[in-house]
Amino acid sequence: SKSYSIAVIPGDGIGREVVPAAQAVLDLCASRFGFSLEWEEFDWSCERYVKTGSMMPEDGLDRLRPADGIFLGAVGFPGVPDHVSLWGLLIPIRRAFDQYINLRPVKSLKGVPGALSSPFADKIDLCVVRENSEGEYSEIGGRINRGREDEAAIQQSVFTRQGCDRVMRYAFDLAERRSRRVASATKSNGIIHSMPFWDERFDAIANEYPEVETSRYHIDILTAHFVRHPEWFDVVVASNLFGDILSDLGPALVGSIGIAPGANINPERRHPSMFEPVHGSAPDIAGQGVANPIGQVWSGAMMLEHLGEPEAARCVEAAIEELLADPSAPRTRDLGGTAMLRDVTFALKSIISH
Numbered sequence: 001s002k003s004y005s006i007a008v009i010p011g012d013g014i015g016r017e018v019v020p021a022a023q024a025v026l027d028l029c030a031s032r033f034g035f036s037l038e039w040e041e042f043d044w045s046c047e048r049y050v051k052t053g054s055m056m057p058e059d060g061l062d063r064l065r066p067a068d069g070i071f072l073g074a075v076g077f078p079g080v081p082d083h084v085s086l087w088g089l090l091i092p093i094r095r096a097f098d099q100y101i102n103l104r105p106v107k108s109l110k111g112v113p114g115a116l117s118s119p120f121a122d123k124i125d126l127c128v129v130r131e132n133s134e135g136e137y138s139e140i141g142g143r144i145n146r147g148r149e150d151e152a153a154i155q156q157s158v159f160t161r162q163g164c165d166r167v168m169r170y171a172f173d174l175a176e177r178r179s180r181r182v183a184s185a186t187k188s189n190g191i192i193h194s195m196p197f198w199d200e201r202f203d204a205i206a207n208e209y210p211e212v213e214t215s216r217y218h219i220d221i222l223t224a225h226f227v228r229h230p231e232w233f234d235v236v237v238a239s240n241l242f243g244d245i246l247s248d249l250g251p252a253l254v255g256s257i258g259i260a261p262g263a264n265i266n267p268e269r270r271h272p273s274m275f276e277p278v279h280g281s282a283p284d285i286a287g288q289g290v291a292n293p294i295g296q297v298w299s300g301a302m303m304l305e306h307l308g309e310p311e312a313a314r315c316v317e318a319a320i321e322e323l324l325a326d327p328s329a330p331r332t333r334d335l336g337g338t339a340m341l342r343d344v345t346f347a348l349k350s351i352i353s354h
């Protein structure tokens with residue numbers, strides 16, 4: 001029968017707890033739909049860095065290249081500086097495989113109280129399309145005069161025409177399959193070179209999609225509108241940093257960062273895409289068995305969709321929705337419950353198997 005080869009990188013902290021839980025749920029679902037997932041596990045992590053001096057082996061990227069998908073938990077742990085761990089593993093994967101789309105859906109779910117009391121709080125259904133390869137996350141810049149009174153750090157943003165156009169086209173294509181609305185996150189009143197250019201490219205791409213309604217907000221007021229009027233938004237396209245911020249704010253509105261899924265996509269499928277939750281390694285709760293596995297499981301559903309198994313993806317999502325809608329079902333602390341990760345995993349598996 002059909003099988004897909006998946007590179008698994010549990011990474012650090014709760015990544016090591018939620019990844020095996022999600023693998024079990026996905027395996028069960030795969031067997032129901034007549035395919036299998038061939039997992040190849042890589043122990044690349046901060047622990048590896050402490051032992052060997054590098055987050056992954058020198059040929060690490062080449063070893064991931066043949067995979068049909070990459071399933072990642074989280075990277076980063078106290079003891080190794082974040083810029084070392086993230087630029088030693090997560091960011092090189094996103095860049096080497098040209099995963100220039102970071103897709104992060106935000107949806108209110110029955111039974112999950114969000115942070116909002118607005119009458120529209122239970123009708124949130126938006127998608128953050130984050131630029132994932134350039135922008136504010138550039139390697140250009142440096143430190144000068146270290147340790148002196150006049151020391152400084154300079155960080156160059158890079159916005160290319162190709163980089164803007166491709167993420168914007170992806171956002172418009174997605175909107176055509178949703179509610180035909182795209183909002184752009186900008187800051188062209190304060191950031192003098194890059195953001196006016198971002199706006200210019202947004203207008204140019206918008207012209208290719210006359211049937212899609214567009215809006216644009218400066219990032220400061222956009223965060224306020226996310227809280228006050230989340231129902232205004234369908235697809236939201238944003239630069240790397242603005243998209244990072246919006247994709248943590250969004251999940252807070254509808255519940256918990258512990259359930260938020262994400263996908264790092266190479267739309268041309270020239271390279272493997274990578275599926276990882278929005279949250280990090282949560283060192284504050286790591287090792288206790290209390291992390292919510294749903295964000296990881298749901299990211300797995302996005303992976304199944306990408307692999308061309310939409311029914312299986314729907315099955316996983318339906319199980320998540322059924323679990324969360326049931327007031328008597330186990331839920332972890334981030335959702336106000338007292339259940340352990342294993343209880344939630346077990347409950348998801350029993351929903352899928354009946």
Ligand code: NAD
Pocket residue numbers: 014018073074075076077078082086090257258259276277278279280281282283284285290291292293295332334
């Ligand atoms: P975080 O997402 O790890 O944690 C933020 C808060 O949310 C913590 O209180 C944590 O306990 C809680 N939380 C997160 N996921 C949860 C889950 N599944 N269930 C229950 N509670 C959950 O963010 P942070 O504290 O800013 O970062 C911690 C580390 O993770 C840092 O090293 C950071 O760089 C890294 N990080 C990695 C990724 C990634 O690999 N994609 C993403 C974000 C942060």
Ligand code: IPM
Pocket residue numbers: 076086090244278280
């Ligand atoms: C995320 C994370 C990463 C990012 C960090 C850990 C580099 O916050 O995936 O959202 O900023 O992209």
Ligand code: MN
Pocket residue numbers: 244245248278
């Ligand atoms: Mn983030």
